[in-house]
Amino acid sequence: MRAETIVALLAWSAVIANTALRISRGEGPGEAIWTQARYFTFLTNTTVALIFTHAALTGRGPGASLAGAATVWISVVGLVYHALLNQGFVPSQPDFWTDHMLHTVVPLTVFGYWALRAEKAGLGLRDAVIWAGFPMAYLVYALGRGLIDGRFPYYFIDPSDIGWAGVAIWVTGLTTLFVGLGWALTLAGRTRVLSRT
Template sequence: MKNTRLTTLVALVAWFGVLLQLALSLQLAVANGKSVVDGLVVYLGYFTVLTNLLVAVSLSWPLLSPRSAPGRWFQRPGVASAIVVSIALVGLTYHLLLRHIWNPQGLQWLADVTLHYATPLLCLLHWWCAVPPARMPWRAPLAWAAWPLAYLAYALLRGVWLQSYPYPFIDVTVLGYAQTLLNSTGLLVVFLLLGGALVAIGRARTG
């Protein structure tokens, strides 16, 4: 992976976002009379947090240990592209579906902007500038979808256990399973379209 300075910058921004949100989530839990563990459970329920954390780890590992097996794996264009599509979905979903339903202030606003806008946009820039262009197969996004699909299964199982769902468009207690799965299918289609766009760009850049 070339352009170490840009990689370092994006990794630092991603770590800043996830750590700031962690501190705020734990603080909110304690303020509401709950435990730190309760706050951590809520924090780890969001695709936004988990995907931003994946970004932070995927960029930091090659910087710290580029020759290790994980370091080499994260540097593969297909892996980097899968993560970029996932974080792009975070930003797009938030902007279109979620930003209108709450109004964060202060440090929460800063965390919100970092997680949903700064990191996704910087990741796209990093993909363009630092990830070597590759002629990836058109079916690649189907494999990349393993991450959001694994999250969906996790969120639904977690919701049954806690009777709480992190996002309104997958809230089974309100929508039922049929509408939840329909909404999830729509987001999956968006993910695959984004992935297809990255594959097309990568193939075009390789000539």
């Protein structure tokens, strides 16, 4: 089985399992998806699933920039969850397994794919800035949706909880995290490519 297929299956399994868990608790399928679409975690895992499904079906791995982007996005999902959002679920709870599929297993698998298999030639520091476009677009979407319905997905972008100044500080920090991790990834990739020449 191709590595891209494994990543795609894991990502789809995580997304579907979490959706099924919500449906089992009384949400309709559309409601479950719409609720989850509020979260960067769900959107990023779904994006990873789509990227790697396409790669599996075409028999070609994602290009260097796309693979790097997916790795940065899903790595931040894992880092932020474990540093700030871990719900403390215990292994006897279904939430424990779905949460760790979304926030631990998929991020580690994608990072492992990038380290061992992904194309890295041609990556530059500009790529890291471009990769930050997706999380910034998400931020605009999440804030806009929250201002409309009064529900914000994360406390660190909830102006009713921490104020707009607090949101600005968190956004600056998270943007720095995305770009900084992207730069580290591009430099590591370039170093690995150069070591082979």
